[in-house]
Amino acid sequence: MAGELPVNSNSDVVLVRQHVRTAAIEMGLSLVDQTKVVTAASELARNALVYAGGGQVRIEIVQKGVRRGLRLTFSDDGPGIPDIQQALTDGWTTGGGLGLGLSGSRRLVDEFDLRSAPGEGTLITVTKWGR
Amino acid sequence: MDRVPILKLGDILIVSIQIDLQDQSVLALQEDLSEQVVATGARGVIIDISAVEIVDSFIGRMLATIAGISRMLDAETVVVGMRPAVAITLVELGLSLGGVRTALNLEKGVALLNHIESVQIASATR
């Protein structure tokens, strides 16, 4: 299963949360893990909207041996992140937020990969594995 | 955009979030609540999130902001009914909701507000 959703408005962010929840249930994630991955999705979708003016997310179920995982890939063509280490620091924000979206999301998932460069947009891939 | 209704029960304002709110609705709720606290002279605000499936940093900040604003307007805020999965996730996200009082359910939230008030009255009349 795979699907791609746009993230171009506040209501799209709500839709992303709902689709990620459905996929997490379908995959058999525990309630806590569902909640964690949906929360991470909410943070990353909002970032794409707020800092890049919009983007998209790909939702897919992946397999490794007997384990299944939920993988989310957020991409945008925004300004990119100049200092990734800094952006991943708890409390760092350029938008008057709490600065916990990126750093917190990283703690909520099993795998977190952030690629970004100034002027080249941002690509974030996160995976939550079933227990 | 959905607007969350605010209920008035005696001198307590009660808000029960029943749907997945988009960010503008969250901000609107924040404004509506501060207006209502001033307009009604309420001494307490209860935000019931027992139906809320996730609290991210945006909603988390709103809860803390409402608590801060209400306190300046001389009202206490209690967030009630947070689900275990939501609480575990918030801790991992790194949000502590400092300054926000919490209770297991609506009833205990009301009891907590009454208790706070009786303590305040007791210390004021001493």
Added chain:
Amino acid sequence: MGVILSIPADAGRRRIEELLQENEDRVFKRWLEIAGSASGGQVDRSSLASQLRELYQALRQSFGDSGDLSDLRGLLAELSRTRARQGFTSTETAIVVFGLKEALYESVEDDASPEALRGFIWFSRVIDDLGLFTVESYATAREKVILDQAEQLLELSTPVVKLWDGIVAVPLVGTLDSARTQVVMEKLLQILVDTGSEHAVIDITGVPAVDTQVAQHLLKTVVAARLMGAECVISGIRPQIAHTIVTLGIEFGDIVTKATLADALAHTLRASGVEFTKSRGSRIAVRTVED
């Protein structure tokens, strides 16, 4: 050799199909013997026979259906699953499949035709593939069995008890790993909601040691409980564990810790508004304060 190689592959294959049909009784009986002895006394003959009968039919069917093996694979996956659950080894399971080669070989030998020999090479390859598939399904099934058992054990070793109205306790006993701690803590938080308990005691008297991860989980649970409107006390921290926690630099902050479960209970009772009065003798009167 040259003679055998000049036999068209189709002819060999057709001969094998014929032998499987003509000598069905003989081949099947032999197969049942081989499979039966490999399974020891663990499985009853008649159910084994009906299982093999189904496989035999599916195999012949698949040869007829121009090599569509999906039904057969389905049956083999099922066989692997049941055997994995019954505790057979992977060898005992695979022999059931490989045994068919030996069972058919006797008929091929008697037939002694070049077609049969050529066909047997093809047949061996098919059975080898099916055998490997069986081993793979077995391994997957076995892994699933182990995961399920681990989960059941977790459930069994997760007691949450009610100590008093509004006070629950989790007495933890034995080694805590990160997964178990997580399960116990989730269960505790859910019980706080279900019972409306505002106080919990996590007693680790029976825990010999904790590592960083476990200590972190305990800590996060206390913080999560607070977010929900409940307070946790941790009791029974052994000196070694206290030492670990301090050396690891884990901040226990303002979390209440007590030496024993009894101390923790007294503390929580007081915090929840119950007053003790020690009157004459050793009687303890308890009075609940209304607020």
